[in-house]
């Protein structure tokens with residue numbers, strides 16, 4: 286198959302001059318083509334998978350009616366495509382593909398514990414026959430991270446990133462072997478491990494008001510912490526159930542006659558929590574000593590002060606505080622038992638300062654997310670809830686700026702420097 290592809294101007298993916306006589310960047314004619322030949326054309330003829338021939342046709346100015354300079358240079362090239370991708374199933378485990386980036390960096394990111402390893406990224410080389418032409422080199426971030434293997438024989442190879450003890454960023458170049466020609470790069474973020482951070486899970490009810498009793502089908506402490514660990518491993522943060530966790534009988538549901546506030550809500554012994562009652566719960570937390578606190582209550586009865594927008598008024602989100610430390614999240618179980626595994630890590634994401642790109646003004650990330658995952662800091666109703674039953678995936682993925690942000694913020698809940 287011969288496809289002749291006409292392009293205006295040289296299209297050079299690498300920095301070595303294509304008009305080198307031997308392929309070496311030192312072996313280029315000193316002849317100044319651009320000044321003498323202004324009217325250039327470049328043709329690429331694709332000869333087969335990975336191979337092409339470039340033809341440069343150069344036209345100089347006429348110096349009289351009949352004579353015009355004309356020159357042709359041809360060079361056969363091999364087109365090699367190198368891509369860094371998530372190992373399938375690792376889309377939310379510390380990898381950001383280049384197509385979701387929101388900063389200037391054009392290259393994918395991978396994270397690693399500065400004192401451990403990660404296996405989340407693979408290199409893909411097209412055509413596979415060119416795999417042995419590619420080598421990896423870590424060109425910055427000495428002491429932060431290394432990557433293996435560095436040489437390849439297959440189209441897809443899983444890579445292992447090894448932290449070398451220093452936090453910071455490293456850059457890995459995929460080069461044409463034994464040259465300085467860079468085909469693609471990978472950014473590596475080596476982070477200090479944070480944690481395990483103790484999460485106290487306090488299941489609160491009021492024995493004087495039986496309607497406040499929690500339903501029996503909510504997540505176990507272990508399931509809650511597992512959901513947290515799954516989301517924040519990409520930021521090198523881990524959690525554990527704090528020993529102060531448990532079920533607490535707190536007298537919060539007022540037994541006085543119900544009254545109507547200026548905001549229109551009714552407080553009283555109604556089995557639900559109003560804003561003023563919430564303060565009596567948090568004031569009771571003296572014995573709740575965990576670094577991070579999760580308070581689970583039956584139902585929100587305050588649609589003004591503790592809600593998002595209708596029809597979500599029974600699900601309180603009180604996760605975010607911009608100043609640190611702010612260490613508690615309050616959850617209502619009704620009617621959102623199932624998505625608690627989604628909402629709890631999302632709210633603790635706010636407690637950990639997310640999202641870095643808070644483009645809705647509410648510290649949520651409105652940008653794209655990678656195929657195969659959904660982002661944790663997506664705003665709105667969680668997947669699998671009554672209002673949003675069809676969204677297939679719980680949010681898990683964080684962009685690389687959020688790895689950094691939450692890892693930094695996690696210092697406040699640990700004793701790590």
Ligand SMILES: [Zn+2]
Pocket residue numbers: 602631632635648649664
């Ligand atoms: Zn949120």
